Amino acid sequence: MFDLPRLRGLPRKRESVQVFRGLDRRVRAAAGSCCEMEGFSPSEAACLAVRQGRERVLACEAPSDLCAVGGGLAVIDGTKLLFNGTQRGTVSAGRHQLAAMGGRLVIFPDKKMFDTNSLTLSDMEMRWSGAVRFTANSMSGTGLGGFRPGDGVTVSGCKANPGNNKTVVVREVDGDRLVFSEECFSSGYESAAAVVREVPDLKFVCERDNRLWGVHGSTICCSVLGDPCNWNVFEGLATDGFSVETATEGAFTGCGVFGSHLLFFKEQCVHKVYGVKPSQFQVQVSPIPGVMAGCERSVCSARGALYWWSREGLVAYGGGVPETVSQPLGDMPYESAAAGASGGVLHLSGLRGGVAEHVSLSLDSGAWCKEDGHRAAAFATPADGLFWLGEDGVYRAGGGEVVQWSAHFAGFGEDGLAARTPTRLEILGDFADGTRVDAAVSCDGGAFHTVFSQRVHGAKRLRIPAALQRGREVQVRVSGEGGAVLRALHLIYLEGEE
Known part of the structure; x- marks a missing residue:
């Protein structure tokens, strides 16, 4: 066979x-x-x-800003300032810069401050004008009693004695009479003087060691210790304010806090501020990629590192040269990026080629995932988890969404x-x-x-x-x-x- x-x-x-x-x-x-x-x-x-599914915890009509403060959530919806869902005041429309200092929330460019204990919204600046009588160490005028001891005030409008136009510190307030250091003024009368406790027009703000820090123009500055409304006190004390001019090119694009120092970003470099009091403050410039313009809300602290979206992508900063961690997302950059972190996961949202995208990064494995195509304009992390600001309100993980x-x-x-x-x-x-x-x-x-x-x-x-x-x-x-x-x-x- x-x-x-x-x-x-x-x-x-x-x-x-x-x-x-x-x-x-x-x-x-x-x-x-x-x-x-x-x-x-x-x-x-x-x-x-x-x-996880998502649930909307607060409906809004035109939300622009979100911040965790005083154990709750502050939201700006159009011109309404909401705290834990209840309107507590009125602010300007548009995008704002927010920073929490304990139980207080500062709001720029409005220069307003919300106190979560008294639930009051007040102006950070104090302005007065009118007729005033000077002595060698005081000035008196109807309504001057609104200032406080320790305020750094700028006096202007004096014509009879132009030498009285200066910045000085209030020592005492006695009714409508402000008391200053001896031989501070020339005695006399002015019919139209002005007294102002001025707050800078800060473009970006953050808090560190009970001081409010910020930038305006090419200047980095901070408030008096414990008082975000007081900036013009320079008496050689540890509690003084601080201001320094920078000489690098370009506009500032954001700020943040990492460990022992602050970072003030430009797209092509970072200004690092070290020290704990004005006599020790030092500014060092590092030629590392800073925050991309329009992405100041991407500055996020997580697991001992500071993250932000730069021209090179999302970077992780541990004190030296930042490491790019977003290569898997591709070469197309995100615009108007925002970030927040909770539970070992960092969330990033922005416009990629003009299309909204929400992605997340495991801080343990380094793996990225795309969550959906919804835009998160800001993130906040109070004690009860991560929240983010959508186009129609505030969201958090949970709920019955399929x-x-x-x-x-x-x-x-x-x-x-x-x-x-x-x-x-x-x-x-x-x-x-x-x-x-x-x-x-x-x-x-x-x-x-x-x-x-x-x-x-x-x-x-x-x-x-x-x-x-x-x-x-x-x-x-x-x-x-x-x-x-x-x-x-x-x-x-x-x-x-x-």
Whole structure:
């Protein structure tokens, strides 16, 4: 008898993803990465977890600003200042610069301060004008009693004795009479003098060591210790204010606090301020990438590092040269970026090519995930978690939102050496009751063919027959609706030369 030739089938092979590496838009990204995704969070190490649902905790009409202060949340909605959802005053419309000092919130450019204990909104500046009588160490005029001992005030408008136009410190207030140091003034009468406790027109503000810091023009300055309304006291004391001119090119783009020093950013450099009192303050300039213009709200402290969005992407600063950590997001920059961190995850939102995007970074694994296409204009982290400002109000994670999600894996067969015929796709994951799972396969950039669409629940290994396509590069898209944690992905295929 003749032996018939034995026919050998094409070898069956498997490619697996057991460590998910999140979003990576770069060419030739690492295995386990997604070239695009939606609806995921990096909160589960090595897995791909659908993000939590979201709930709106405060509805707004035209929200512009958000800040955690005094154990609560302050929001500016149009011209309304809201604290814990209740209107407490009126401010100008538009975008503001906010900073918390204990239980007080300062608001620029309005130069207003909100006290969360007394629930009052007041002007930071004090201005008075009228007729005044000078003695060698005092001035008297109706209404002058609104100033306080320790105020640094600027006197102007004196014509009879121009030498009385100066900046001086109030020592005592006796009714409508202000008392100063001896031989401070020339005695006389002025019919139209002005007295002002002035606050600078600060472009960016932050708090450190019970002082309010900020920049205006090319000047870095800080308030008197403990008093954000008092800036013009320079008596050689540890409690004095401070002001210094800078000579670097370009406009300031933001400020922040890191450990022992403050950082005042320009796009091409950073001014670092060291010291704890005016006699010790030193300014050093570092030629490192600073905050990109319009992205001052991306300055965020997390896990002992300071993060901000620069022209080179999101950088992490630990005291030396910052490290860029956003390479997986691609080369397209974010505009109007804002950031916030909680629970080991940093959230970043901005406009990417004019389109809103909200992504998040695991501070443990370094994995990025795209959460959705909603814009967060600002973040705040009071004691009860992370909040962010959306287009119609304030949001936080939680609630009953059913999340739609999608993950696009493009890394199967990227060596391009042999043609492949996918025969089965396996998905291992944990699924909430009623979660819908869809799976689709594409070869060599062709159209995706749906190979699975079902509602599932519990811990599952989904064994899915794949469409009979053939190509050198296979792409897989897994999508769905509802809670899920993807733990592994396997593609089984036949391989052979064409």
